[in-house]
Amino acid sequence: MANVIILGSQWGDEGKGKIVDLFADRFDIVARYQGGHNAGHTVFIGEKKYVLKLIPSGILRPGKKAVIGNGLVLDPAALLSEIEALESAGVKVAGNLFISNRAHVLFPAHRMMEKMSEGREGRISIGTTSRGIGPCYEDKIARRGIRVADLLDTGFFRTHYDSVMAEKLTIAKTFGIYSEMDLGSIRDEYERFAERIRPMVCDTAVMLNDAIRAGKSVLFEGAQGTMLDIDHGTYPFVTSSSASAGGACTGTGVAPTRIDGVLGVSKAYITRVGGGPFPTEALDDTGELIRKRGKEFGAVTGRPRRCGWFDVPLLRYTAVVNGFDSLIITKLDVLDEFTEIKVCTGYRMGGKEICDMPPTVAEIEKVEPVYELLPGWNSSTFGISEYAELPGRAKDYLAFLEERTGVEAGCISTGPERNQTIVRAGSRFARLVGA
């Protein structure tokens, strides 16, 4: 069996959770490689709804191992409450979840530090999830972060924590963002968290590589999306981790030579939450209709998602950065009621066609999308699970996206449930997931 990465090809919320849950049963292990509890992956199984934030969606498949890789930032309070919610919904977590000893630990002070970038005059507000994700990654890169292994080493943790947190208090007080915080009792609380997570902690890179060597297969689960990637996204309106395919290697310790394929999840349209440029944003009634039909409200913050039309140049860009073998087109059913569907097929700037994704926000904001209009199919695709049963115009729409992006659409999602999914026979997708 292959080792495959499934990740978001747009600005997040593409439906990765549904897809990872659906295909997790074909793999032995599902490993998350970056991000933290800024992610919100909603999975419906029958009447039951699960929202996964830190834990890979593969946990919902009995007997599968789920890994929180070294590339994540881990808020133990968020993790433990997610575990409790899953266990009380009947999902077995103990014994199936493995946490990297090299993942970084997120503290309440990181949330306080986020006010530096988000709330202060003169700073660009990103519209983050306010979970402290960016400041925790800042500590990691600045080489003063506290890792899970450090948290478990009580003596070391105490001294290191006290020194790192003292710096944060000084900064917070200097810049007027301090909010009352009892650092001592937080430290005690984290020591108690440490004992609760200790049985799940191991060297997950060793575990994954041993498993691969023994012929087991791994599904790497991305959070956020490529356009939110710290390097390749719409910087600075991005998250602070490597959401793109390369992040799967650095975020788990599995080498690129062990990975067999990369699958990009993309909505049949596009959304983004928070600030930042968005060339195909539909600020009219059509955007409102997409939001309503697609129930486009953030799973973590409840914010309305900004909605717009499928962006081919953006997808071509993320296909190159990730080397997509296949696309998984989700939420096709959301477009069922449109008589006409717009697709952005090119970018122009100052009247001239441009081929590459501009590097700066200022330039992306100047992009003039070139649209082509496709006829809608005006009939329900909701729940269809056979490609042959799709209306002709829906097939034409998919063929158009494949032709323009240059990537096959090997899987199509027509509803939130597992069985509301089409796998194209003979596709690269089917080969990679063994469908």
Ligand code: GDP
């Ligand atoms: P993720 O962050 O990429 O996992 O995506 P989210 O879970 O944040 O957002 C996707 C939402 O769309 C979830 O509520 C899913 O249940 C839902 N969803 C996924 N696929 C489909 C689909 O094909 N059709 C419809 N109507 N909803 C879907």
Ligand code: IMO
């Ligand atoms: P999933 O995994 C959509 C966005 C935030 C903000 C920016 C930075 O569910 O697709 P952060 O808190 O990460 O520093 O915020 O990134 N963002 C997401 N948008 N889906 C997500 O995750 C996101 N995680 C972060 O809205 O614009």
Ligand code: MG
């Ligand atoms: Mg989401």
